[in-house]
Amino acid sequence: MALDIVLHINKGELDFGGSAVSICAFNETETLDSKNAIIELEIDELLNLTVINNDSLTHDFTIDGVILADNDIAGYSQETFQLSFDELGAWRFYSSVSYGEYIGATGIINVGLTEETCFFWNLFDLNKELTYDLASAELEYIPSMYLPELFFINGDHFPNTLEDEDALVSVELGDTCYITIVNGGNMDHVMHFHGFHAEIVSAQVASDRVGWSKDTVPIKKGEAVVLQLVANLEGIYPVHDHNLIAVTNTGFYPGGMITQIHVGQ
Ligand SMILES: [Cu+2]
Known part of the structure; x- marks a missing residue:
């Protein structure tokens, strides 16, 4: 095949x-x-x-x-x-x-x-002004004084993340689903789940954490992890980057790396 x-x-x-x-x-x-x-x-x-x-x-x-x-x-x-x-x-x-x-x-x-129910969070951060010089190859590195102001899940920010069927976790009570998180950004991120713990079933960078069940999951630069989430609570729960600069859009809260888990029945 x-x-x-x-x-x-x-x-x-x-x-x-x-x-x-x-x-x-x-x-x-x-x-x-x-x-x-x-x-x-x-x-x-x-x-x-x-x-x-x-x-x-x-x-x-x-x-x-x-x-x-x-x-x-x-x-x-x-x-x-x-x-x-x-x-x-x-x-x-x-x-x-x-x-x-x-x-x-x-x-x-x-x-x-x-064969499973899967969701995907492709994390990315950037500084608007830097992107022009990076794109043209005039600048070839991220400066140490890096101040990102846009924070994306799957190429867009909250509240648009809720319109993305890969970013919004929408399941039924009792379902088991998998959330793949990749950090393609220029800084580390850390996702905080409200209401749930998620088990790390695979990790490329921090592979020693496989098997851990956490409500806060660090996602290092370059990381790719798969989490298993059992939807054992009904309701609507936020998930967000615990680094609070990353839940803004050009400085305004709320935005950036926020999505939700919807559990219906
Ligand atoms: Cu939180």
């Missing part, structure tokens, strides 16, 4: 709350969307991936610990990759160049959960 997927690397400007920012993303079409692609695979399923680079600059297709070399995609060209994963988990794929990774080019590969 094999899955054929085509991804486009798109770069350009998008408007967030009246301000344009430069963004790079892996999308399923050649239209730039700040929400990166999510790929769901079975364990041992072969992924035949074609990556089309619509940027003039060279990008790459990187997965920490999996694909680190021979992965360049020259400007306005395409490459193919074949890969499979032999265990349940989530992986972050990204373009490791500064004008890719630092401005949002991170997607998610979820493995072994295609």
Whole structure:
């Protein structure tokens, strides 16, 4: 069994709350969307991936610990990759160049959960002004005095997160679901669940935490974790970044990395 997927690397400007920012993303079409692609695979399923680079600059297709070399995609060209994963988990794929990774080019590969109810939180932070120089490669690093002002889950911020069926956890009482969280941003994040503890079932960076059941889950830069959540309480519960700067939109609360868990019956 094999899955054929085509991804486009798109770069350009998008408007967030009246301000344009430069963004790079892996999308399923050649239209730039700040929400990166999510790929769901079975364990041992072969992924035949074609990556089309619509940027003039060279990008790459990187997965920490999996694909680190021979992965360049020259400007306005395409490459193919074949890969499979032999265990349940989530992986972050990204373009490791500064004008890719630092401005949002991170997607998610979820493995072994295609029969389950899954949600996805792709975390990203950025500073509006920096994005222009990063996108043009005039700036090639994140300055130590980094002051992000936009905080995204799946390429958008609260309250828009509630309109995203991958970001809003909507389940029935008694359901078990899985939440994959990837941090493609430029700082660490930490998600706080109200009402629930979630069990870490897979983690690429802090793998020693597998099996922990927590209401607050640190998500380091570059991390990809899978959480199992059992919806044993009815109602509506917030989930948010515990770093309170990250629950704002350009300084205004509430915004940023907030979503909700809806449990009905
Ligand atoms: Cu809280």
